[in-house]
Amino acid sequence: MTQATLGGIKHYARKSLRLGAWLDSPGDGRVAGVIPARDLVWASLAGLFLRIGSALGTARTLTKASQRSTAVMHTFGDDALHYFTERMSVDALRRTLYALARRAKRSKAFDHAAHIGLAIDGTGVGRRTECRCPWCLPVHNSSGELLGHTHKLVALSIVGVGLPLLLDVEPIGPADSEYVAGQRLLRRAIELLGRGFADYLVVDGGFATAPFLHVATALGIPIIARLKANIPSLLQQAEQRFHLHPPCDRFEEGKDTFELWDEIFPPWETLDWTSVRVLRYRQTKPDGTVIEAMWLTNMAKHTMGSRSLARAAKARWEIENEGFNVAKNQYHFAVIRHHQGNSMLVQWLMTVLAIDIERLYRIRFLHRGTHPIMESIALWNALWSSLEPRSWHWSRAPG
Numbered sequence: 001m002t003q004a005t006l007g008g009i010k011h012y013a014r015k016s017l018r019l020g021a022w023l024d025s026p027g028d029g030r031v032a033g034v035i036p037a038r039d040l041v042w043a044s045l046a047g048l049f050l051r052i053g054s055a056l057g058t059a060r061t062l063t064k065a066s067q068r069s070t071a072v073m074h075t076f077g078d079d080a081l082h083y084f085t086e087r088m089s090v091d092a093l094r095r096t097l098y099a100l101a102r103r104a105k106r107s108k109a110f111d112h113a114a115h116i117g118l119a120i121d122g123t124g125v126g127r128r129t130e131c132r133c134p135w136c137l138p139v140h141n142s143s144g145e146l147l148g149h150t151h152k153l154v155a156l157s158i159v160g161v162g163l164p165l166l167l168d169v170e171p172i173g174p175a176d177s178e179y180v181a182g183q184r185l186l187r188r189a190i191e192l193l194g195r196g197f198a199d200y201l202v203v204d205g206g207f208a209t210a211p212f213l214h215v216a217t218a219l220g221i222p223i224i225a226r227l228k229a230n231i232p233s234l235l236q237q238a239e240q241r242f243h244l245h246p247p248c249d250r251f252e253e254g255k256d257t258f259e260l261w262d263e264i265f266p267p268w269e270t271l272d273w274t275s276v277r278v279l280r281y282r283q284t285k286p287d288g289t290v291i292e293a294m295w296l297t298n299m300a301k302h303t304m305g306s307r308s309l310a311r312a313a314k315a316r317w318e319i320e321n322e323g324f325n326v327a328k329n330q331y332h333f334a335v336i337r338h339h340q341g342n343s344m345l346v347q348w349l350m351t352v353l354a355i356d357i358e359r360l361y362r363i364r365f366l367h368r369g370t371h372p373i374m375e376s377i378a379l380w381n382a383l384w385s386s387l388e389p390r391s392w393h394w395s396r397a398p399g
């Protein structure tokens with residue numbers, strides 16, 4: 001297991017994950033690119049596997065190492081990477097990610113889970129002083145003075161199956177909102193995954209708006225959304241009724257006690273559902289700490305029972321813990337490498353793809369045999385150790 005190399009991951013991505021066609025032809029928009037697109041796309045992914053936070057760092061590291069150890073055939077500078085990502089096809093990259101998810105499902109990667117979930121959630125990334133891209137959001141101080149620009153996006157992940165895979169991102173523009181960007185993302189996801197791919201979509205309270213719920217309903221995906229104070233009428237009704245009624249289920253797991261309330265309510269004014277099912281979940285720890293949350297859904301009880309619904313609702317945390325936290329803390333997801341619209345979108349999606357390839361590689365997805373699961377840090381160490389110095393020189397200098 002310590003023999004992992006960039007070449008080995010490339011071979012795995014090409015053969016086992018069938019990413020060869022995209023790796024060879026990723027949608028190159030350059031007019032007269034000297035360095036082949038397949039080298040630059042692999043170099044970008046290699047820089048992500050090595051967790052290098054800049055195009056300059058990627059170019060320098062890969063140029064110093066031997067061709068054999070990096071599987072990159074040409075040397076290049078950070079300018080070449082920027083020029084390439086400014087023009088690379090976002091559409092082809094997104095289709096590659098969704099195809100990978102469909103292949104994982106067809107290969108029974110999620111078969112041990114009773115339900116396949118999708119989660120959509122928003123996060124903030126990279127601040128810059130200058131406004132240079134279509135998604136720059138101005139940041140003001142309390143007296144209205146412009147301090148700079150930040151960026152926000154919504155992302156989509158497979159959850160609830162023990163193998164969280166991030167699949168797509170959608171930036172939030174200045175005249176936009178999280179739940180409107182979320183609708184664009186959800187429409188694209190269902191179009192490219194197909195109806196019936198997932199059993200439910202789980203989202204935080206910010207998405208629990210009638211327009212977002214209506215889009216999910218029209219797309220045929222059942223939805224579970226956190227019930228918070230932004231729907232005061234339903235929240236109040238549920239609190240009052242659950243206060244009077246005993247829990248419908250009570251069980252112990254480990255040292256914790258769980259109580260569930262699960263009842264049907266009328267929809268609020270703007271929601272076109274015939275009814276809303278609300279689940280309250282209460283976890284009491286031995287020291288008396290209580291964790292409590294409410295969720296709303298349009299799924300019938302015979303489709304998903306109370307305990308399964310509570311588990312599905314909690315799967316939303318995977319997009320934060322296994323998605324955003326991993327991406328930001330380990331892969332520099334929040335760092336803007338090149339402040340240009342297409343390049344940023346490519347970088348975010350490439351990071352998502354690199355994390356997925358690494359995750360599938362570490363668990364030896366589609367590899368026959370009894371390989372143990374490799375720790376993320378062990379793979380990272382192995383990849384750095386596998387880099388050999390380049391013993392000959394190209395005429396072109398890095399950077």
Ligand SMILES: [Zn+2]
Pocket residue numbers: 128131132133134135136137149151339
């Ligand atoms: Zn910007």
